[in-house]
Amino acid sequence: MQEKEISLAVIKRLPRYYRYLGELLENDVVRISSKELSERMKVTASQIRQDLNNFGGFGQQGYGYNVEYLYTEIGKILGLDRKYNIIIIGAGNLGQALSNYTDFERRGFYVTGIFDTNPRLEGISIRGIEIQMIENLEKFVKNNPVHIAVLTLPRLKAPQVAKEVVGLGIKAIWNFAPVDLNLPPDVIVENVHLAESLMRLSYDLKASEDNTKPFEKEADNKNKGN
């Protein structure tokens, strides 16, 4: 499989394919045509064919795609055939919500440690994992393989904690704090900036309201008999 040549744009679309294919599998769908998949996913069939042709051999003319095969192969490309241990740093609202989310395990992500600085949280168990004080982090990482650190702590604390985590050898960070971490290039950072997503929504909403206004005005004028 020639993953090197796959564009980032395609890679970014793969999780969505994976989700749809997973739902099809749950509903015992064995094969699906690009046309059918395109209707479900609301993207053009040609986009689907182009995207999936990147991996070669997934679809057969006239037969459609083998759902299980495609699901497994995309899973492999996304690295979902592996198991990852993740630790959560910052056990407040968001950290606890993520720790409570069971669906990550289905995808191979296992929360193995939760850390905070607030002594009132120490020992509280979330799905069987006790919140530990941050002082235990170094020892924990030395004794337990950790693949991903999730940062759900205040914005101003995140850059320093990120550096410490990287100093302990962790190479992947899922960052929910609204701040740029500026880490060495060999560290993989995936930012989830919810407020930025909300701003994009706000922009689209504003644009759609601005676009509809002329029509509203027209309709108003008609109603007024102008």
Ligand SMILES: NC(=O)c1ccc[n+]([C@@H]2O[C@H](COP(=O)([O-])OP(=O)(O)OC[C@H]3O[C@@H](n4cnc5c(N)ncnc54)[C@H](O)[C@@H]3O)[C@@H](O)[C@H]2O)c1
């Ligand atoms: N809650 C949300 O829906 C939401 C939405 C968007 C962004 N965020 C961002 O996610 C982060 C967490 O938000 P929250 O609502 O869970 O905040 P929160 O205040 O509920 O939780 C933060 C936790 O981090 C802990 N903490 C502080 N310094 C620490 C350190 N050095 N090491 C370890 N733990 C430390 C605190 O004790 C606290 O328990 C923030 O940066 C916030 O901006 C949260």
